Amino acid sequence: MPHVAVVGAGPSGLFATAELRRRRPDVPVDVLDRLPTPFGLVRYGVAPDHHRIKSVTATLAAVFADERVRFLGNVGLGSDVTVAELRRSYDAVVVATGSGAARDLGIPGEGLPGSITAADLVAWYNGHPDAVPVLSWPRPATVAVVGAGNVALDVARVLLKSGTGLDDTDIPDPVRAGLDAHPVHAVHVVARRGHHDVRFSLGELLAFDDLPGVVPVVDPAGLTDDPPPGHAARARHAVFRRWAENSPGPGDRVLRFHVHRSPVAVLGSTRVTGIRLADPTTGTASVLDVDAVVRAIGYRGTPIPGLPFDPERATVPHESGRVEPGLYVTGWLKRGPSGVIGTNKACAVESVGSLLDDLDDLPAAAPSAREALTAAHEVVDWAGWTRIDRAEIALGRRHGRARTKITDTAELLAHARH
């Protein structure tokens, strides 16, 4: 019987596993993850206040109800096992490890203290085991968030809500305290794209209408009268036009959108004091006085030994998910960091289709190599994750919350053991 390894227990890996189950219920699947916890970016990327989106974990977890699907947590690709070892041990390997690195702006001053990546900030506020505190500004701060997508809006919303405003979420207590110790009175969202081309989704924008004490404002310059094509883009345009009329009063905290503005330099000598922007058409420059800059301009895949890599696109070259017979990619590593959670389902269906076209003709792997592969590691299985899950729910319950995340790897492993 062929045996498949899926590397990465995020949405892409688990959608691929579910599709494998659906089409070939007889084929066992091992799902590896470098962390002791499943769900990848649903757990560590989706904003903590997006409760409904996070509820996709119930759907994703369903694959583990089948005993032919094993969770092998705490097994890192590159650190604990290699692609070559996996290929010897499994008949087919699907790599779904995503795009972990942040893209840089490539402008002067980007390395100053107070200039951080959204990737690091998001990992920290979501309690990722590898994350470190990144907020450092004098209080209360004005922050520029550079980016034209929903991650920029997540960052802006989380900073404006602060720890107290995230009381009903699973963020760890030190994160809640850290956010409260670094209050934010204004956020500038800076996007190179024009109003018609920004990637902010309508629902994410509308959420700012409901944020107490926060007034969203749009610079009317560059806001045209012509609505863009597409009803969602038209509705977004209408929101921007409405917000262009807003005038914040004293005491209001402000979320100000600067669209069609390119960041050209982060300013400051010992730490960030401002950001210089330019109109990409006219070159006209302006400066925003800010205490911090968060760049949320996307993620990049990083090369994995044993997999080809396209440095231009920062993805793994493939044909319908097939890197070569026996080796497949899905999710962000395959198509780049775009789309929403659901996008990865259709993506996984394609990759698994390619895998199943090949599967019966692939050379058989050695089952003994498979067991030896993980014997030397402390593997967290699904029962282990269930124990972590229960511990987090119990921790949250002490303060009336549904869950509080545990962030320390040693502590996660201790809970997994008993």
Add this chain to the structure above:
Amino acid sequence: MPATDEETVVPYVITDACLDVMDRTCVAQCPVDCIQEGERMLYIDPDGCIDCGACEPVCPQEAIHLAAALPAELQHFEAVNAQFHTATDYGPAGPGRAAGVDHPVVAALPRR
């Protein structure tokens, strides 16, 4: 003023642009399988929908709207989608509900 995201995030709604077309691209995108098929159009289950938004941009008919941004003339489709999933008149609710029925408002619409 809504205090939690639970209240501010509104699910998506399929409208009559889907009627007699049923392209179904959205069905493959939905990560939680909350889009169900009637005889003449598709419907989103608001309780199953996780607000991920994967369905909205892929519809070639632009039939899918964020409920909070529905044009006035389409607002009744919010109830049409919700009722299709909860009312037992259309067969047993939940995934796998037999195609071949529609919400009465939809069934009464002229063929396109």
